[in-house]
Amino acid sequence: PGQHWDGGWPLLVGVWDSPAVGSPSVQTWIPEARDGPPVIEGIFEQVVEGHRGAFVGAVPADLPDGWIMRLMHEAALLAGLLQRLGYYGRCSFDAVLAGRSLEEAELHWIECNGRWGGVSIPMTLANRLTGNWRRRPFVVVQREALPLQPLTVDQAVDRLGERLFRTGVCDEGIVLLTPRLMAEGRGLHFMALARTADAARAMARDCVAVLSRPA
Incomplete structure (x- = not known):
């Protein structure tokens, strides 16, 4: 009433x-x-979390x-x-x-x-980077409302180092998708490309840990 x-x-x-x-x-x-x-x-x-089924990746x-x-x-x-x-x-x-x-x-x-959405944009980018995303399966991580210390793109790049995807140098690695979330300390949005889906998942977990650790 x-x-x-x-x-x-x-x-x-x-x-x-x-x-x-x-x-x-x-x-x-x-x-x-x-x-x-x-x-x-x-x-x-x-990938969804919580009772509301919030989208956090794919x-x-x-x-x-x-x-x-x-x-x-x-x-x-x-x-x-x-x-x-x-x-x-x-x-x-x-x-x-x-x-x-x-x-x-x-x-x-x-x-x-x-x-275009949270899966089709990374998928198309993966095709551009690798020729065919199926050759390098990827995992998308889109986590918001995380208690993170703000990180600039330069700081994130320094932390990730050799983990980053580099065209012509390494055909696996991390690609940052929405740096503003990190810069504002509100979350993470990236994709991990690897030779297998399991390897991409492991790489994504490692990236979350690296970017989430205190300075």
């Missing part, structure tokens, strides 16, 4: 799936219809082949529909694998983003 919504309109109301065993995101490029069918560029697992999806094929097939159908409606450009399709295990999970498509 007495409660009311004063946060503005329009208001989007959605379903919150719980429990869930995964939150895959399918990255697509939708060309104009005359240029060919939509292209599936990658399937990633969104890793290449490590799912059974059956799930990968289903995600690709259904995302291609959705992308094809948008193409027939006249849309072209970047588009990602986010889903939830709702259930307690992959064996019993249901696939719920929950969001379509017709824009």
Whole structure:
């Protein structure tokens, strides 16, 4: 009683799936219809934290082949529909694998983003740096509201040293994505590229530790 919504309109109301065993995101490029069918560029697992499911990063999806094929097939159908409606450009399709295990999970498509986002930008950058991100799987770390000491880009570069990705010198390493978060002491945003997804995860954890330590 007495409660009311004063946060503005329009208001989007959605379903919150719980429990869930995964939150895959399918990255697509939708060309104009005359240029060919939509292209599936990658399937990633969104990393979320807390009861609100805040996005804090992404890793290449490590799912059974059956799930990968289903995600690709259904995302291609959705992308094809948008193409027939006249849309072209970047588009990602986010889903939830709702259930307690992959064996019993249901696939719920929950969001379509017709824009560049937190996975498609690093993915495209990785393609530019390596030729094909699949050769150097990457992990995205996007952590905000962390109690960090402010770091300038120069300070971060000094700390990371040989860990940094250097075109023509080292085909693995860290790429800083949003330095302002560090400069303001509000968080970290970078990607780690390595020869395997596991190595990229380990590199990302090491980078968080290096950039988070007190001066």
